[in-house]
Amino acid sequence: MSDTDHDRPDNNRASHDARDWLVRLTSGSLSAGELEQFKLWRDCRPEHRAAFEHEKRFWKQLDRLAQPAGNVARQQSSGMTRRSLLGGGAAIAAASAGFVAAPRVSIWWQADFIVPAGSQRELPLPDGTIAAVNTGGAIKVDFRVGLRLVHLLRGEAEFRIPPAADGSPFRVAAGGGNTDMSDGHLTIGNADDLTTVAVVAGHAAVYSPLAPDETVLSQRPYVDLASSQQTTYLSGANPGQPGAADLEMLLAWRQGKIIFEGKPFAAAISDIGRYVAEPVILRPGIDRDLAVSGIFSTAQPLAALQSLAKTQALSVRRIPGIAIILA
Template sequence: MERDKPDQSEEEGFVHPDAAMDAALSWLFTLQAEPNDRQLRTAFEAWRQADAANARAFATVAEAWELPEMDMVAGEVALRAGHVALDRKPVAIDGGRRKRKVWSRAVLAAAAAILIAVCVQQYPALMLRWQADYITATGMRDEIMLPDGSRMILNTASAVALDFEGGRRAVSLLGGEAFFDVVPDPARPFTVAAAFSSVEVKGTAFSVRTETDHDVVVLERGHVDVTRPAAPGEKVALEPGESVTATNTRLSAVEKMDTATALAWLNGRVIFRDRPFGEVLQEIGRYHSPPVIVANTRLRQVRINGNYRLEDPERAIRSLATAAGASVTRLPGGILILR
C-alpha cells in the first residue's frame, strides 16, 4: 500500500502549506527516529519516486538538514523519539550527501520550516518545564515532601507548580495526576488548582487528575470542597470514598468510588473490574511512552478484569492482550500493534 507520508499523531502540530514539503519534513523526522527500519525506508522510497515534486521537496529538506545549525534540531528529534543518541544522521539520496558552499533560498526556507516544526512540537513540553517545580517522566512516580510537611506523590507524566510564600499553601497541577496527604492547619487552607477545578482542604488525603477536557478529584479520607474557577459559587463537598468530575461547564454529581482501585497507582499497580478493553488500554498506555495501536476494533469492547503492575507497562499490555484474545506485534522503538 502506497503511503503519502508517515502516520502522525492526533496533535498534528506544524503543517507546511506545501503538501509535498510537509510530507518531506515528516519523512525526514521519521527516518531520523528510525534510521534502520527497512520497511519504513521502502515506504519512503515509494513515496519519493511516486512524484517528482516529492523527490524535489525531500532533496531540499535533506540538504537543509546538513546545515551546521541543525545539530540542535537533531537533538530535539532524538529526544522526542526517545533515543539516547543525539547525533545527527545524514540522509542519503541517490548515492550520497551533497555539499554546497552557498545555501539556496529554498534550502534556507526548508531549514526554517524544520526549526518551526520541531519548536511547535516541543513548545508545550518546554512551557511545562519552565512553569513546573516538579515534573515526572512517563512511567515514573515521585514522592515530595512539601514545605509545610504535607506529602505529595506525582504519578506518571505529571507536573506541578508550588506557592508556599507568605503563609500560602497552594499547588497548581499543570498536568497529569497527584496525590496529597495534607498536614492539618485550620488557619491555612491547602488548595490545589487544576485545569477545571480548585480543591480546598484543611487536612486530608485526596488525588486530583487533570485531562484535556476534565479533572477528577478522589477523596481517600477527610473532607474537601471542590469548585470551578469559572463559577466559584458552584461547590461540591466530598466525603471519604467519593469523587467528582469537573469540566469547563459543570461539576458532576458525586459518585461513590473504590479508593483502593482508584488509587492503586500509589502502590505501583492498576486495577480494573469489568471495564472495556479500550479504556483499560488507554489507562495503562499512560505509563508506556511508545504508541500502542489497536488494529482490531472488536477488542475495544471486550470487558476486562485485572490487576497489573506498572513497573513494566509493556508486560502489562501483553497480559492485557492475552486476556482479550489479542496478539501483539512489537515494532522498532517499542511501538505495539494489537490484533
C-alpha cells in the same frame, strides 16, 4: 568577517542543543535534576531561549502535518492486511509521535516536577505537604501569600496536607477546576479532560470551572467531599454530586498495581500506556468499548498490554523508542 558570520557557530550550537533538549523533553524520561539543567541552559543566554522557541515552532509544524498522515492511514486501513499494517507501523508511529510532541512540550515547559514513564515520585512541598506523583505525572508549585497552590498538569497525584500556620488553604488546580482543602489526605487524577477527586481523610471543596488563582468564592457553586467520597468533572463543566470512592482502585498505583473493573478497552490501554515510554497505538477496527477487568503490575506494563490484547486476539509489537502497536 561580519558580526553575523562571527556569531554563526554559536547559533548553530544553540540550535543543536535546543533540538537535543526538545527530544529529551518529549521522551518522558527526563529526571527532575535534568529538567533543572535544561532550565539553566535555556535561561543563561538569550540565543538559547530563541533557539528553543524556534525548534518548538518547527515541531508544531510537524504536529500539523501529522494529522493528515493519520487520516490517510485510517482511510487505507480497510484494505490493509495484518502484515502490511505492521510493516507500515513505523510510519504510523512517527505520525503519532509528531502529534503528541507539542502537548508534551507545553507540559514540560510549565512543570516544576515531572515523573518519567514507569516511575513514581514523592515530593516534599514547601509547606510540609507530601505529594506522591504517579508515572508520567507533572506538577507545578505556585505557592503565594494566602494560597498554597499546586497545578496538576497531567496524571495523578496523592497529597498528604498539613494545616498551614496562617490558615491558608491548599489548592490543587487540575482540568479547569480547583480542589481546596485545609488539611487532610486526597487523591486527584486528570486524564482525557476528566478529573477525578477523592478524599481519603478530611474535607475538600471542589470548584469547576474556576481559574486557579481565584480567591473570591462566596458566589461560586461547589461540591463538598467528606472522607471516602469522590466526584468527577469534565473540563469547563460543573462537578458531579459526591459518591462513594473506591479508594482501593484509585490508589492501587501506590501499591504497584493497576486495577480495572469493567473498563472500556481503549481507556484501559490508555491507562497502562502511561507506564511505558512509547505511545500505544490501536489499529482501526478494534472494539474500543469492550469491557475488561483485571489486576496488573505497574512494573510489567508490557505484560499487561499483552494480556489485554488477548481479549481481542491482537498481537503486541514494540518498536523501541517509537511506539507500541496493537494489531
